[in-house]
Amino acid sequence: MSLIEIEKKEVPEKPVEPLRVRGIPFFPHFLLREVVVMCLIAGSLIMLASIYPAPLLKPADPFDTPTPIYPEWYFLYVFGFLKFWTWDIGPIPAKIIGVSLPMVLWYGLLFLVPFIDRNPSSEFKKRKIAVALGVIALAGILYFTYFSIVHH
């Protein structure tokens, strides 16, 4: 599973003396563990699938709108935000904002994260702002997801 992560931990330029890395050898111990984890994940998926089969409702009918209509759970926050934001800003209608913020602006910001956060430290305590913003963003997504379920 993490086959990729093993390769490049350190490649000493000149093997002066083999670097001692604390860890278990890739083969067979690490591989064995990977295989066991993979089987566990695959097993859980098969179990879930047998207990809760994928749903199939009534055939689509373009003339009969059902209620409620839910998108996939990972899009709920967009629906929620759209319901939540009801204020026009100047000439910009509320709906445009409600759509653009959770999709365009949010993904734009995500793409730019490494270029916005120039702080070189990756220690938790030295990057309080980044961590705080991350927690706020997470809480926001969870809140709007909740909002979309409650206000249906």
Added chain:
Amino acid sequence: MTLNEKIYKWFDERFKLSELLPPIVKHPAPDNVISNPLYCLGGTAFLCFLILVITGIFLAMYYKPTPLEAYNSVEHIMTVVPMGSLVRSVHHWAANAMIAAVMLHMMRIYFMGAYKKPRELNWVVGVSLLLITTTFGFSGYLLPWDQLSFWATKIGTGIAGSIPIIGGYISLILVGGNDIGAETITRFFTIHVMILPITIAVFLILHFAMVRIQGISGRL
């Protein structure tokens, strides 16, 4: 010489296995990666992806992307095709698990600060992977052509359509007309089984190549 040794020797003479393998096989897995299960999330997402490819191929053998046949073909998979229900349900659950794993993986990267120099571009590739993965989910949701998938797609494409400037084009490209119909289902099917798999393969190769070149950040 045992049979194993003979086989090994046969390949070794042709592919120099004895030079290729030791760096991979003997390389110790670093402690911080082994002891922290958060490092499994990327691999879990990838495993889900592989399961999705396999189950998806079997589903594609029975699925028919037209408004008249789509629903019936899925019902056929669920009730008649041997193991069909299991294959479709595993596809369903692996899809949700993959999205969850990708999101959690991204959170690990964010909170550990693993996107910092020199890994900025891998973060950008990662966000693209997140977009591709959720688009996979969005396009797959329509395919069963049941009430929920039809109406959720109607609303979803409506929302995408009201994005300023580009929205109109996005919804025209997705829907292929004024309303969700035959054009839409063939488009979503093509996106789901042709365009996105090829795209994600390219981005996964980039992603893994960068992880390999740059190594795992081991600061925490």
